[in-house]
Amino acid sequence: MKSLTALAVTLLTVVLATPSAFAFCGFYVAKADTKLFNQASQVVLARDDGKTVITMANDFRGDPKEFAIVVPVPTVLEKGQIRVADRAVIEHLDAYTAPRLVEYFDPDPCAPPRPMAAPSSGVRLLYRSDAAQEKAAKSLGVTIEARYTVGEYDILILSARESAGLETWLRDSGYRLPAGASSVLGSYLKQGMKFFVARVNLGEQAKLGFTYLRPLQMAFESPKFMLPIRLGTLNADGPQELFVFALTRRGRVETTNYRTVRLPTGLDLPPYVKEEFPNFYRAMFAEQVRREDMRAVFLEYAWDMSWCDPCAADPLSAEELRRLGVFWQPETAGERPRRPGALDTFVTRLHVRYDARHFPDDLVFQETADRANFQGRYVLRNVFTGDASCEAGRRYRETLRARAEQEATTLASLTGWSMEEIRRRIGPVGGEAARPDGRKWWQRLFGD
Amino acid sequence: MTLLVAQVEQTPRAPVTRMETAPTVPLPRWDPRIYQIATLGSLLVYGIAWLGFDVEPRTAVIILGTVLVTQAAAAHASRTRFDPRSALISGLSLCLLLRTGSPTLAAAAAALAIASKFLLRVGSKHVFNPTNGALVALLLLTDHVWVSPGQWGSTAVFAFLLASAGGLVVNRAARADVTWAFLAAHAALLVGRSLWLGDPVVIPLHRLANGALVLFAFFMISDPRTTPDSRAGRILFAILVALGGYLIQFRLLQTNPLLWSLAVCSLAVPLIDRLLPSRRYEWAEPGTGRRRERSPS
Numbered sequence: 083m084k085s086l087t088a089l090a091v092t093l094l095t096v097v098l099a100t101p102s103a104f105a106f107c108g109f110y111v112a113k114a115d116t117k118l119f120n121q122a123s124q125v126v127l128a129r130d131d132g133k134t135v136i137t138m139a140n141d142f143r144g145d146p147k148e149f150a151i152v153v154p155v156p157t158v159l160e161k162g163q164i165r166v167a168d169r170a171v172i173e174h175l176d177a178y179t180a181p182r183l184v185e186y187f188d189p190d191p192c193a194p195p196r197p198m199a200a201p202s203s204g205v206r207l208l209y210r211s212d213a214a215q216e217k218a219a220k221s222l223g224v225t226i227e228a229r230y231t232v233g234e235y236d237i238l239i240l241s242a243r244e245s246a247g248l249e250t251w252l253r254d255s256g257y258r259l260p261a262g263a264s265s266v267l268g269s270y271l272k273q274g275m276k277f278f279v280a281r282v283n284l285g286e287q288a289k290l291g292f293t294y295l296r297p298l299q300m301a302f303e304s305p306k307f308m309l310p311i312r313l314g315t316l317n318a319d320g321p322q323e324l325f326v327f328a329l330t331r332r333g334r335v336e337t338t339n340y341r342t343v344r345l346p347t348g349l350d351l352p353p354y355v356k357e358e359f360p361n362f363y364r365a366m367f368a369e370q371v372r373r374e375d376m377r378a379v380f381l382e383y384a385w386d387m388s389w390c391d392p393c394a395a396d397p398l399s400a401e402e403l404r405r406l407g408v409f410w411q412p413e414t415a416g417e418r419p420r421r422p423g424a425l426d427t428f429v430t431r432l433h434v435r436y437d438a439r440h441f442p443d444d445l446v447f448q449e450t451a452d453r454a455n456f457q458g459r460y461v462l463r464n465v466f467t468g469d470a471s472c473e474a475g476r477r478y479r480e481t482l483r484a485r486a487e488q489e490a491t492t493l494a495s496l497t498g499w500s501m502e503e504i505r506r507r508i509g510p511v512g513g514e515a516a517r518p519d520g521r522k523w524w525q526r527l528f529g530d
Numbered sequence: 531m532t533l534l535v536a537q538v539e540q541t542p543r544a545p546v547t548r549m550e551t552a553p554t555v556p557l558p559r560w561d562p563r564i565y566q567i568a569t570l571g572s573l574l575v576y577g578i579a580w581l582g583f584d585v586e587p588r589t590a591v592i593i594l595g596t597v598l599v600t601q602a603a604a605a606h607a608s609r610t611r612f613d614p615r616s617a618l619i620s621g622l623s624l625c626l627l628l629r630t631g632s633p634t635l636a637a638a639a640a641a642l643a644i645a646s647k648f649l650l651r652v653g654s655k656h657v658f659n660p661t662n663g664a665l666v667a668l669l670l671l672t673d674h675v676w677v678s679p680g681q682w683g684s685t686a687v688f689a690f691l692l693a694s695a696g697g698l699v700v701n702r703a704a705r706a707d708v709t710w711a712f713l714a715a716h717a718a719l720l721v722g723r724s725l726w727l728g729d730p731v732v733i734p735l736h737r738l739a740n741g742a743l744v745l746f747a748f749f750m751i752s753d754p755r756t757t758p759d760s761r762a763g764r765i766l767f768a769i770l771v772a773l774g775g776y777l778i779q780f781r782l783l784q785t786n787p788l789l790w791s792l793a794v795c796s797l798a799v800p801l802i803d804r805l806l807p808s809r810r811y812e813w814a815e816p817g818t819g820r821r822r823e824r825s826p827s
Contacts, residue, residue: 245728269727305783332673338680338785339737343582377684442732448785450676452584452631 122323124172125309128407130331132305135407137167139297146282149295150257152313154275156304158227158239166233167299171402175327177395179383179431181458183359184392188466191478223247227276233296234287240277244268260316270310299407309445315438328430329408334384334452335430337445341378342432345370345458346496352489352508353462365497376440383431384456403427428453486511563615565697566749570622573690577626583681589636590625596640597621604648617644623661623749627742630675639664652800658793659753666793677786682741690741694748708764709752715772723780746788758799760808767802771795
């Protein structure tokens, strides 16, 4: 037993002494932009101490009079608890947290090492949203708890004795309810939830002059830290895309009833990916979803809001955070923080592709104490194309082929793309054909 | 992990109910704790390597090292024999459940788990399951630990369930009743709630397919040193824990309901033992019926 104890103590000492430092240095490239994912919605959840501010953004492109959402909410909301938010801030948050591509340039192997430059620039990802759709007319056991006009929206807060009455009322009011809505509505009602119903007030919209629908924001107190996704899966035409941006004080947010999986990150890819980063990201995400059997939520970003490295966009200012519902952020001059720790907010970006079959239950979250930074980051290393005729240059060129092959393998594994196509796109490497012409190794050795 | 298991396995032992005369029940061939250690160890390796558990190998080593050192120190202080098996089970369970970025807190949890066995006692039983007690204490006392109940894929859950249930069958463990009673009560509550809400049955099934639940049912609530002595008491205890968990999850809307419920219900075990008395459980020598010396592990 003594030897066992001694062994344990030895292991303890070794691991405690292991350093775990990592420094980033490289160029940041902006390539991906606009709608990468269809049928996507964005939700910002600012939460601390049981208080939640939820901001729901959508990219509804149809006729505004067709637009309606029905959202289960844990409490009756007063008018002051609802407001219209600014889409630009969400776009900023989206850009700040987006997966990023970074680019390095191999140095001249014949020259002494030189310091690398700082990262710069930004990626933007935009998504289109799909919300629960409904319409209007008479009532049975339905109570209109409140009725407001907020910005361009007419809002009703409903409670009901039973789901059939609520369903009838919503249908009669012109809301198109998907098949199966009744049982889901009934389940939420029995759980004590109210229903937040919003439609566009065309008159107000015309007066305000907005050509798009602005995000809705509501603030409430409830121990429930969840997103009701079940209603939305009923009428979905295929899987839906959801981005959740959680703004918290303590640390990273994760789902407690589904696996939260980190997106593969920090991998070297063939430089041609620079030209098609959006395609890469879409294919990579689809492949990861497939590997997890579409039963996981993906972590794309987790970072202290005070800084970033490399920055896909500047961190949000205190003012912007307050507009996203970060109520614990003191009102300041609104300047961007100059030093780490200036903002008491941690951001988590979760990305989930879901349907009713793989995500039968609502998303339930918890805030963890994990403040470790994480980002989806993909690396391009550009080959040195100068003369490099020294001995080191010759050795450098010899490594290029294996490197290209490794990058191709990584890309194929991440995206499911075919190796042949990737090799074709990579083209010649280090002055030779990147890849043999389809001949077997022995054909190359012995000849045909 | 394999190395540790190999080293601690000196002579095979098995649990029997302590009796005044030689036991007449058939005895298992070997100590179920060895099987449990192997199951938990394999799961930890799988969790870290394939499921991406937020457990740094170094944290796991710190926890396992600390439980062994604490167990050795406490055994020395209490002049009992050092037996690493229960400590390793507590340590491995902690590795699987506890999440923290702080090595100090990981070590504190491990030390607390083992120390509680020696310090928080009623009669010859400890009050809290060591892992449960340490988790709840740290969740209460600091903001820097958490438990991630959602990180188990369904493949892992079913493999783990089979391994755990297989272990019970193979070893005919004396306290399987508390596990099955708890699982039945918990499943009945979840399914019952879904029926009442009109939810599809896939929702409670999804909630039941959770690795943390398997870990809880087979390795935590079943701890023979903290459950009531009588079978009736154990079944009552299991139902109380399931009910408490239900209330905490669906009324108080808190995370980790079962951990909280077990900790609270553990306080009622001395009362249950008084109301429904029976013989106390001891880990004992196999085959011989010989009582081993008392140790608090």
